[in-house]
Amino acid sequence: MRSIKQILPIVALASCGLVNLQAVDEYTVTAEWIASIEKIAPTEVMATPKKERKILIFPLITGFNHKVTDQTTEVVKILGTQTGAWTSFVSSDIEEFAPEKISGYDAVVLNNNCPTGKDRDVFRDVLINLVDKHGVKYKDMPLPEREAKAAALLRSLMNYVKEGGGLIALHGAIANFNYNDQFSTLIGGSFHFHPPAQEITLQPVDSNHPLLRAFNGRALIHKDEPYFFNRAYAAMNFRPLLELEISKLKAHPKVAKLPKIKRYAAWIKPHGEGRVFFSSPSHFPASFQNSALLQFMLGGIQYALGDLECDDSPLK
Numbered sequence: 631m632r633s634i635k636q637i638l639p640i641v642a643l644a645s646c647g648l649v650n651l652q653a654v655d656e657y658t659v660t661a662e663w664i665a666s667i668e669k670i671a672p673t674e675v676m677a678t679p680k681k682e683r684k685i686l687i688f689p690l691i692t693g694f695n696h697k698v699t700d701q702t703t704e705v706v707k708i709l710g711t712q713t714g715a716w717t718s719f720v721s722s723d724i725e726e727f728a729p730e731k732i733s734g735y736d737a738v739v740l741n742n743n744c745p746t747g748k749d750r751d752v753f754r755d756v757l758i759n760l761v762d763k764h765g766v767k768y769k770d771m772p773l774p775e776r777e778a779k780a781a782a783l784l785r786s787l788m789n790y791v792k793e794g795g796g797l798i799a800l801h802g803a804i805a806n807f808n809y810n811d812q813f814s815t816l817i818g819g820s821f822h823f824h825p826p827a828q829e830i831t832l833q834p835v836d837s838n839h840p841l842l843r844a845f846n847g848r849a850l851i852h853k854d855e856p857y858f859f860n861r862a863y864a865a866m867n868f869r870p871l872l873e874l875e876i877s878k879l880k881a882h883p884k885v886a887k888l889p890k891i892k893r894y895a896a897w898i899k900p901h902g903e904g905r906v907f908f909s910s911p912s913h914f915p916a917s918f919q920n921s922a923l924l925q926f927m928l929g930g931i932q933y934a935l936g937d938l939e940c941d942d943s944p945l946k
Contacts, residue, residue: 656915657697659704663915667708670921675713676840676929677938683716684734685798685931689741690722692755692764696742696802701915706739706800709928716935724756724765727783729790737796737934738787740803750808750821753780788816792902796934799908804857811861816901818908819863824855825882827913832872832895840940841871841898841933844925849875852917857910858885858893866892868899868906869942871930896926898933898942905942907934 687706689699703720710716716736726732745752748759756765757776768776784807791797797817799806805821807813814820832850834842856874874893879885895910907930911917918924932938 657701659700663701664704664708667705667918667924668712670919671705671708671712671924672921672928673712675715675932675937676925677932679715679932679935679937683710683736683935683937685710685716685718685737685739685935686726686732686735687718687720687739687741688722688726688743689720690724690743690752690756690764692743692752692760693746693750693805694744694802696744696913698801698913698915699742701918702741702800705918705924705927706741706798706931709924709931713928715928715932715937724753724783727753727787727790729786732786732790732795735795736936737798737931738790739798739800739931740806741800742802744802744805745808750805751780751784751810752806753783756780784810784813788812791816791904791906794903794936796904796931796936797901797906798931798934799906801855801910801913804859804908804910814862815865815867817862817906818868818897818899819859820861822858822860822863823884824857825879825885827853827855828880830854830856830895831875831878832911833875835870835873835894835945839869839871840938841926841929844922844929846922848922850911850920850923852912852920852923853914854911854917855913857895858888864891866894867944868894868897868908869944870894870897871926872896872910896930898930898940899944900942905934905936907931 687703689703707718710718743752745755757780808820834845837847872895874895899906
C-alpha cells in the first residue's frame with residue numbers, strides 16, 4: 631500500500647493534467663487510439679465499389695469475452711470511412727438477421743461472436759441459453775417458438791450468403807454456429823482449439839495475390855492466439871491467404887497429435903452467389919498497428935462485398 635507521502639505527488643501531478651488516475655488498458659477505445667489507426671489505415675479503395683455499400687457489424691458476445699471486439703469494430707468502421715468503400719452500421723440485435731432486415735446489407739461482419747460452449751450458437755444463447763441476460767424481451771415467448779426462431783435466423787444468414795450476400799468473420803467469430811456442418815461448409819471450417827497466445831508467424835501463401843501484396847512478401851509476425859480448425863476445414867474448399875508456421879509455435883500436446891496438414895489463419899471463398907472472408911488476426915489490439923494488416927482487411931472486405939475480383943479458387 632502506498633503511503634500518504636507517495637500518493638500526494640501523484641495527486642499533485644494529476645491536478646496539473648500530467649497523470650491520469652484512471653488507468654487506460656490496451657483494450658480501451660480512446661480518441662488517441664482511433665487517431666493512431668486513422669493515421670496508418672489506407673485512404674484509397676482497392677477496387678471501385680459497384681454501388682454504395684452498407685455493412686452490418688455484429689459485435690454481440692454471449693460467451694468468451696474477446697476484449698478486442700470494440701477496437702475491431704472501430705477498425706472496420708475506419709476502413710470504410712477513410713476509403714469510402716462502405717458505410718458501417720453497428721448492432722447487437724439478432725433481429726437484424728431476419729430476412730427482411732439482413733437483405734438491406736451488402737455484407738455482414740461477425741465480430742468475435744464467441745458463444746457459450748453449450749451450443750456454440752449466438753442465436754440460441756440469446757433466445758434460450760442466456761435469455762435472462764441477452765434476450766429478456768423473448769422470455770414470455772414459448773420455448774418451441776424460441777427454438778424455431780433461433781433456427782430461422784441461422785437459416786436466414788446462410789440463405790443470405792448463398793443468394794449473394796457477403797460474410798466477414800473476424801477472429802473468434804469462427805467459433806459461432808460451431809456444431810453446424812452446413813455453416814462450417816459455408817465459412818470454411820469450425821473452431822477446434824488454440825494453444826496459449828504467443829508470437830506467431832503468418833506467411834503469405836501467394837505474395838502476388840491482390841489481397842497479399844500489402845505484405846510485400848514478408849511474414850506477419852505478431853502476438854495472437856494460434857487457431858486450429860476442424861469439421862469442413864479438412865476439405866480446404868477455400869483460397870488460403872495466410873499460413874501459420876507450426877514449427878515456430880511453442881510445443882503443445884494437442885498440436886503434436888494433429889494430422890500434418892497445412893494450417894491457415896485467413897482465407898476467402900465463394901458460397902453460392904455470395905462470398906466469405908475469414909481472418910484470424912487478432913486477439914490483441916496491438917496487431918492493428920500494422921498498415922499491411924489494415925490493407926489486407928480492406929481487400930478481404932471488398933472481396934466479400936463483391937467489389938474486388940481475385941482468384942478465390944482452392945489450391946490444387
